[in-house]
Amino acid sequence: MSDSTIKVILSETKKRIPKPEELEFGRVFTDHMFVMDFEDGKGWHRPRIIPYQPITLDPSAKILHYGQSVFEGLKAYSSKEDDILLFRPEKNMERLNRSNDRLCIPSIDEDFALKALKQLLEIDKEWIPKAEGTSLYIRPFIFSTEPYLGVAPSTSYTFMITLSPVGAYYKEGINPVKIAVETEFVRAVHGGTGYAKTGGNYAGSLKAQVNSEKKGYSQVLWLDGNEKKYIEEVGSMNVFFKINGEIVTPALNGSILDGITRDSIIQLLKHWGIKVTERKISFTEIYEAYHAGQLEEAFGTGTAAVISPIGEFGWKEEKLILNNGETGEVSKRLYDTLTGIQKGELEDPFGWRVTV
Numbered sequence: 001m002s003d004s005t006i007k008v009i010l011s012e013t014k015k016r017i018p019k020p021e022e023l024e025f026g027r028v029f030t031d032h033m034f035v036m037d038f039e040d041g042k043g044w045h046r047p048r049i050i051p052y053q054p055i056t057l058d059p060s061a062k063i064l065h066y067g068q069s070v071f072e073g074l075k076a077y078s079s080k081e082d083d084i085l086l087f088r089p090e091k092n093m094e095r096l097n098r099s100n101d102r103l104c105i106p107s108i109d110e111d112f113a114l115k116a117l118k119q120l121l122e123i124d125k126e127w128i129p130k131a132e133g134t135s136l137y138i139r140p141f142i143f144s145t146e147p148y149l150g151v152a153p154s155t156s157y158t159f160m161i162t163l164s165p166v167g168a169y170y171k172e173g174i175n176p177v178k179i180a181v182e183t184e185f186v187r188a189v190h191g192g193t194g195y196a197k198t199g200g201n202y203a204g205s206l207k208a209q210v211n212s213e214k215k216g217y218s219q220v221l222w223l224d225g226n227e228k229k230y231i232e233e234v235g236s237m238n239v240f241f242k243i244n245g246e247i248v249t250p251a252l253n254g255s256i257l258d259g260i261t262r263d264s265i266i267q268l269l270k271h272w273g274i275k276v277t278e279r280k281i282s283f284t285e286i287y288e289a290y291h292a293g294q295l296e297e298a299f300g301t302g303t304a305a306v307i308s309p310i311g312e313f314g315w316k317e318e319k320l321i322l323n324n325g326e327t328g329e330v331s332k333r334l335y336d337t338l339t340g341i342q343k344g345e346l347e348d349p350f351g352w353r354v355t356v
């Protein structure tokens, strides 16, 4: 990079920091943001931390027409000792570059991006909420800015990091969600962009989401794009099942997002001596296990909710009610352990925590 010193311009005014009970997910943003530009020939340059503010874009900027963009999501916690804690942040920067590669966006320097994030967190650290279940959500993202309607990779980009204090995902502790099995639309196909964290995957998923909400479900369970037979993931989460005492989750196949929570859960379960298998899982197998009384738990995993127990699957006109619609034992233990490690309240045998 031509200039790696981050220029800092502090905000002259301070926004009111919301009270913990006012917090939602991703509605309010802190006082500052990180910005860096890319131009062909110049590379990434002009890294800066500036007051949070709207940006200007040329109406022909490529992002507005062809959707060339990627993003990440991670969280910062404030420990009892007031340390700022991150959870495996290097994994997010690595994945950002895998997404960049898929979308023909130039790669970023992962160490530098992490350094910039840490500096931004230091500046806005009073925004990290402390109440149970709250955290500071971090949104790194990159979008194409070249004003040109030709279909080709952009020659210029902007990389930004914004911060948003978020509330407890479940107001009354962790609560099972209802998930509709999506039989009409698909999220991703083999050879597509399923493994990349790119906005287009979400744009294409909204219709199924809206339809499922009309029927009283909160998210959809995606089936594979080729046969609509094998389970992929849930909305913005990876998915796990407990069948007859064994934990299974769909194997990564290029169309499933490689979740960092997913990977952490697999490592935790193995550490506890619980068998976990990554393989192809058809929905028929889940359906049959349910009717044989062997489907003991199901849960989604992702940064936002950490663990989201599934209390019901809607399959066509049938409702499959799991574990009486209550949180299962493994889901609860995983939630308590993972959030305990993230907040610095439990030992971290894997070295996942990073203190800023």
Ligand SMILES: *Cc1c(COP(=O)(O)O)cnc(C)c1O
Pocket: 073, 197, 233, 235, 236, 237, 238, 257, 258, 259, 260, 261, 262, 301, 302, 303, 304
């Ligand atoms: C981000 C995301 C996940 C979860 O990934 P984490 O790294 O665990 O937060 C799962 N599925 C999709 C589609 C996602 O975008």
